[in-house]
Amino acid sequence: MDKPAEMFDRDFEWSELARFACYPGSEPTLGVVSGRRRQGKTFLLDGLCRATGGFFFAASEATEAESLRQFGTALARFEGRQVPYRFAHWEEAVIGLMGLADRGGGPQVVVLDEFPFLAKASPELPSLLQRALGPQARQESGPVRLLLCGSALSFMGSLLSGTAPLRGRAGLELVVPTLDFRPAARFWGLADPRLAVLVNSVVGGTPAYRREFVLGDAPVDLDDFGPWVLRNVLNPSRPLFREARFLLAEEPDLRDTALYHGVLAAIAQGNHTRGGIAGFLERKSTDLGHALTVLEDTGMIVRAADAFHGKRSAYRIAEPILTFYHALMRPEWSDLERPGQAAAVWERSQATFRSKVVGPHFEDLCRTWARWYAGADTLGGRRTRVESGTVPDPVARVSHEVDLAAFGRDEDGREVLLAIGGAKWNEVMGLGQLQRLDRIRTLLRSRGGVQAERTRLLCFSGAGFSDELREVARRDRAVQLVDLDRLYTGD
Structure with missing residues (x-):
């Protein structure tokens, strides 16, 4: 199965998805696809469905009844029916879903994107899918290749862990990573390595930031880097301006967002130990255990062990746009929101940018x-x-x-x-x-x-x-x- 020509990199991810989709077995199979937001998971899975004639359903944050109506409409449209399905509950919907592939026919790819939204409104859904994938149900279902996708890393990680209903059912568990610095430079079209480091220290390797978020605007040379930051990152009319705030707001497990922003700000200011973070926030170290764990589970931060002291560790922010926001933008937020002030903020923040953003990122x-x-x-x-x-x-x-x-x-x-x-x-x-x-x-x-x-x-x-x-x-x-x-x- 050829990878779509417009898809950059992702050779490994595409090959694994293609292998899963083309598995010739007659039984239904399950795959789980996860990764941080904006990494191109939907683009990958939509491309897979286009290549195989698969069914793609993108869930939204809605009530159970509304989600069932949306699902019934999408399923009917896929089958060419004029009248939408009216499912009373997800048990009926799952039966309809697993019936998309005829026994004795070829594999049928089915994608449920943003699966955490569906499971939040209908907590019984993983158990219903477990039953549909079980040995007895396999005798009635065809070779459906079901892919569950989501960006809520803590939730997606729990789908197949411990005593979760779907544990042991998946034949694919694919994490779509952020592009590392070398392919990211090629993706942005940056031949100058110094410019590539500077851009990467702000937006990292998140693919969506290259196109949709900046409308294809990339700095043409080193002299254009500062103006590019002003045009796209410190510009209140562009989505990157509030992206760091939205990344936290979109995570369902983050309740006390003020605390989480505080933890990220402490790390961005150079406090990498639990004690240092606690001192910055003027809290007890024991009060931060849950917040640090949740930020780790959601992929916002990583904990790195000290190479020479096994019991010590340092926390680092995993997404550069979060570091840039908390080190440089958040302290100047009132000025940045006022039109015409961004250039002055950027000029007086150069020392901060070098020491708190690009320096640690270069390391x-x-x-x-x-x-x-x-x-x-x-x-x-x-x-x-x-x-x-x-x-x-x-x-x-x-x-x-x-x-x-x-x-x-x-x-x-x-x-x-x-x-x-x-x-x-x-x-x-x-x-x-x-x-x-x-x-x-x-x-x-x-x-x-x-x-x-x-x-x-x-x-x-x-x-x-x-x-x-x-x-x-x-x-x-x-x-x-x-x-x-x-x-x-x-x-």
């Missing part, structure tokens, strides 16, 4: 590069995990932040520290930064518990490297320099 891109793109020759082995962490220095009485720590295994299967790295977005890196990394490596070797004898030193910079540092790297393969060109095109 994250460096970790992503080390995890998925760096070659074994660069890291000194094949990596198994890449994290950040802190290393105490008892003599200097400080803790060193390690932007990147890449781990692998030696010939005997023991974990080794392949490389540590430091990242500077707007600073030319020199010998001072290399000496700092060397000091951290010495501390790790002396403390034990970490095999760091052959650890390499990686220097990442968005502004370049001094001649002295380049000379050291030329002579010593254990020192690797990664500039923006290598970040986007090399290994």
Whole structure:
């Protein structure tokens, strides 16, 4: 099954959906498709239905009776009936749905998009689908390929977990991810890697932000980046202006939105530990457990373990537009809502943008590069995990932040520290930064518990490297320099 020509990337996702849709078995099967909002899930599934002649139903937030009417109308239209179905309850509707494929006929794709809306109004729906997919019902149903799709990550994740009715029924569990920084640059048509980092630090790899949200407007060069931000992100008449607020409002599990916005603001301001977040909000650390868990479950934040302290972890915002909003826009909201003030806000917020938005984002891109793109020759082995962490220095009485720590295994299967790295977005890196990394490596070797004898030193910079540092790297393969060109095109 050929992927639609207008579909960018998503080769893996399309191949898995096509494999599920074309499964030749005579029994009905279930698939679950989830992912954060605006990632193109509906576009993928609509393309699948067009390619296979499948039935696509997009649910809306409505009462049970209204949803049944909408479903009955859509099903009748799909079958070419002039009169809509009038289902009294979802048990009848599910029977009609599972009857779309005749026994002995070919597979029939059926998509229920925004399934959480249906289940919210009709909590019994997963149980009815379980029965329709059960062994006894299979004797009466044809090869329906049922796909349930939704953006409420906590709900979609619970569909197949624990004692949920549909646990063990799914033959496909597909998560549609955000485009990472390399395909995102191609999607935006950005050949300049510095410009690509800047744009990615604001909108990330969410496909919808490239077209619908900016009407196809992309910055033409570095000089156009600031005006592009003013045209599309700090412009009250454009959807990106309020997108961060809507992302939280659209999540059904987020009740106290003020608290969740506060947690995100704390992280955006550089408070990455639970204690730091609690201090920023002037609350007890124990009061934040539920909020942090919910934000994790909804994909708004991620918790990253400290590479050198198993019990420590740091929280980071997963969606760049949320970081941009809470670090730069939310504190200036009253001015931004007033026409004509955006340019002044953007000008006085440049230091904040560099330190709170693009700087941390660049560090994250460096970790992503080390995890998925760096070659074994660069890291000194094949990596198994890449994290950040802190290393105490008892003599200097400080803790060193390690932007990147890449781990692998030696010939005997023991974990080794392949490389540590430091990242500077707007600073030319020199010998001072290399000496700092060397000091951290010495501390790790002396403390034990970490095999760091052959650890390499990686220097990442968005502004370049001094001649002295380049000379050291030329002579010593254990020192690797990664500039923006290598970040986007090399290994």
